[in-house]
Amino acid sequence: MSAFIVIVEDEEDILELIEYNLEKEGFDTIGFTSTKNVGQLLEEESVDLLIMDRNLPGVEGSEFVAQMRNVGVETPVIYLTAKNKESDIEEGFDRGGDDYITKPFNMKELVLRIKAVLKRTKKDKTEGKMIYRDIVLDLGSRELFIENKNIELTKLEFDLLHTLISNQNIVLDRDYLLEHVWGSDAIYQDRTVNVAINRLKEKIDPDKSKEYIKTVRGVGYTLC
Amino acid sequence: MSAFIVIVEDEEDILELIEYNLEKEGFDTIGFTSTKNVGQLLEEESVDLLIMDRNLPGVEGSEFVAQMRNVGVETPVIYLTAKNKESDIEEGFDRGGDDYITKPFNMKELVLRIKAVLKRTKKDKTEGKMIYRDIVLDLGSRELFIENKNIELTKLEFDLLHTLISNQNIVLDRDYLLEHVWGSDAIYQDRTVNVAINRLKEKIDPDKSKEYIKTVRGVGYTLC
DNA sequence: CGCCTATGTAACATAACGGTTACAGAGACA
DNA sequence: TGTCTCTGTAACCGTTATGTTACATAGGCG
16 A cells, blocks of 8 residues: 655654654655645645644644635545543544544554555545456546446446455455445355446456456455 | 453453353453452563453553553553543543443344454554565555466455465465464365466466475475 | 385366346335 | 345355375384
8 A cells, every 4th residue: 555645743753753764664655844835735736644743833733724724735644633631532533534643653663554544535545446457447537447338337346346456366155255346244144246246247248258347265265 | 353352341241251152262361350350460461451441440451551551551441431531532542551341232233343453453463564585465455466466366366375375485385374374263175275376386386397385295385 | 124104196076166047025106 | 015135144066185094114123
C-alpha cells in the first residue's frame, strides 16, 4: 500500500524522524514546518493523508484543516498533539479529523494508524482504474472492460473482482473474501463464495481459455 | 486454532458465560472484572486477543486500549458494547479496535468474530517469502520456486514445507508436525507424516540429488 | 552377518473439495 | 401487485488429495 503523505510539524527533528520512518515503510512523504504552501499542495495534488501538528506557532492545526474543508479538500488527517485533555480530542474529531495521536508517540503506532486510515479512506476513493492482464476495471464508473469490450457486472461481481484484482498474486481464502466483499458482519457459508466466484468466472471468461481466476484447492482463489 | 484470550467484563455472570463457551471451543482464557492487572499481563505475556467491555465502571474500555497502544501493545481487540449508536461504533474502530459486538450478543456470533480476528491477524504475519538454499516459498501466492522453476504443491505439501522451512536446522518430530501442519485436534498416525514427507520429497527433489529434507532416524525430519 | 526396527514405497479406498445446476427468496422497478 | 434480476442455498457428481495398509528396504547394533 503506497501513499502520498504530507506532514506538517514545526519541530524539525521530529519531522525528519517521521519522514524517515514512513519512507522506510514505503510511503512517499513531503514535510513542512509550517502550513505555508501546504494548502496549495493539498488543492492541487492528490494527497492521501495529512499528518498535522496541532500546536503549530501561529495557526492552530485544526483551524487550518477547517479552512481546507471549506474549500473542498477532503484529505484525511491524523493530528499530532501534546495535549490529551479529552475536550481537545473531541474538538479535533468534530472538525472532520480522522484520527489523532498524542505526543510522545511511538513510530509503530503512528504507522498502524496511518495504515488504518488509508485502508478506511481507500474505499471511498473511487478514482482510477485497475488493470490486470487485459482486464480493465474502472472504479469510478464501475465498468469492466476486457480486451476493450464492456462486460456488465452486478455489484457483487464487481466488488469480488475488485478485491481479487487489488490482491493479485495473493491467494485469498473464502473467509477473507466473505469479510471483505460481503462485509465483516456477514454470516454466510463459504459455498456462497464458491458460487459467486464461478458466476464471475463465467462472465469474464466464458470459454475458459484465459484462466484469470485460479482456484487453489483447499485454500481459496487468486488472480495470478 | 488455539489462542490465549483475555476477557475484561465487570458483570461476573457474563464473564463466566463467555469463558465457559470459549474454553469449550478450545481457547485458553483468563477473565478480569476490571482493567486492573490487565495492562501488565498484556505487556508481559503473548496475548492473542483482548475482549473488552466498553462500559466498565471508571475507565472507558477504549481509553484503556488507547493507553495500551501508546506503550506498544498491539493485541487485537473485540469490544463488547451495549451502545449501538453509530458514532460509538466508529469511534471504537477509529482508535485501533479490530471489531466490536453489541450486547446482547449470541455466543455463536462472538466465536465467529473471534475466529475471524485471529485469522486476520495471523495472516498479517505470514506475508512475504521464505528462502532456503535455492528454494523460494512465496507465502502470499502460495507458490514454490526451486532454481526459479515453479513447482506445484498441494495445500498439505505447502504447509508442510512452510513449517519445515520456518524451523530450518531444527529437527521436527512427527508429533510436532502433526500438531502444526495437520492441526492440534488431528488424530492421525505418525505414518501419515511419513508418507506426506516423502510425497513432498519426491516433488521438490525427484532425482534425490539435493537432499533438502533430511530424515533423522528415531526422531523426525529437518531442513538443514 | 543376521536380526530388528524405522523408514520408504506403492496401491488402494475414501473423504474432501469444488464445479455445476436448479430453485427459491429478496429486492428493484414499473 | 407482478415481473425480473440478483444472489444465497442445497443437491449432485466428478476429481483429487490424502489417510491407511501392506510390503520392501535400509540402517543400526550385537
